[in-house]
Amino acid sequence: MTAPDGSQLTQGRLVRRLTVLSGPSGVGKSTVVAEIRRAHPEVWLSVSVTTRSPRPGETDGLQYHFVDDAGFDRLVAEGELLEWAEFAGNRYGTPRRPVEERLARGEPVLLEIDLQGARQVRQSMAEARLVFLAPPSWDELVRRLTGRGTEPPDVIERRLEAARVELAAEKEFDITLVNTSVQDVVDELLVLMVVRS
Numbered sequence: 001m002t003a004p005d006g007s008q009l010t011q012g013r014l015v016r017r018l019t020v021l022s023g024p025s026g027v028g029k030s031t032v033v034a035e036i037r038r039a040h041p042e043v044w045l046s047v048s049v050t051t052r053s054p055r056p057g058e059t060d061g062l063q064y065h066f067v068d069d070a071g072f073d074r075l076v077a078e079g080e081l082l083e084w085a086e087f088a089g090n091r092y093g094t095p096r097r098p099v100e101e102r103l104a105r106g107e108p109v110l111l112e113i114d115l116q117g118a119r120q121v122r123q124s125m126a127e128a129r130l131v132f133l134a135p136p137s138w139d140e141l142v143r144r145l146t147g148r149g150t151e152p153p154d155v156i157e158r159r160l161e162a163a164r165v166e167l168a169a170e171k172e173f174d175i176t177l178v179n180t181s182v183q184d185v186v187d188e189l190l191v192l193m194v195v196r197s
Contacts, residue, residue: 017103018125019193020111022118023133024163026145028179030063032133033112035186043193044102046111049075052090055150065095083113083120088158092117108193115166118173129192132173136180 023029037045049065051072060066067075072091075081084093094111102109111121121128135141141163145156170176175192177185 018099018109018111018121018128019189020113020118020121020128020130021133021189022113022115022130022166022173023179024135024141024166025159026141026163027133027135028144028182028185029112029133031182032179032185032189033110035182036110036189039186040190043108043110043190046094046099046109048092048094048113049081049084050090050092052088052092064092082111082124083117085114085116085120087114087162088155094121110189110193115169122172129175130173131189131192132170132176133185134167134170134176134178136178138167 021029021032033045036043047061047063047065049067049072051067051069052064054060054064054066058064069091072084072093075093075095076084080096081093082096082099084091086092092114094113094117099109099111111117113121118130122130135144142160145159145163151159177188179185
């Protein structure tokens with residue numbers, strides 16, 4: 001049964017077809033996603049493909065599927081990506097088939113992608129709910145980005161430039177969540193994805 005907003009009503013619960021989480025680098029998207037993955041395995045989290053090298057502690061297939069440029073080119077050419085974008089010299093994309101398979105089963109699906117990717121998903125899947133994760137303040141975002149210690153200053157500056165553009169696009173999203181507390185964001189996101197009747 002389909003609800004008026006395009007969601008599916010299944011066995012007493014409203015399942016959002018697709019939720020997209022986006023926001024500037026350093027806002028805490030990965031932390032929110034990790035908490036959802038840990039505490040709510042019923043929510044399927046798409047794992048992006050990227051051409052960038054793994055950071056310390058990252059595992060192929062968990063945070064990302066790491067591929068080389070030729071492998072990424074092949075995925076694009078074969079139409080295997082729902083969306084993709086280039087950022088800071090690396091490419092990122094969402095494998096199409098796993099998303100479509102889980103949506104067909106009525107599972108709640110979450111994508112963590114950038115602004116360009118969110119726009120592509122909006123065009124190809126108009127029923128998707130786009131959620132913007134915002135920082136408490138610009139100063140806090142700068143602190144989080146510079147505090148990582150994993151990237152050189154020129155990469156951080158590019159991320160800050162991109163963050164200004166992304167923050168200006170907030171109005172394109174269906175809802176904004178401010179990341180003052182990871183647990184609060186997780187709770188609000190879960191309500192948006194799955195509402196029990």
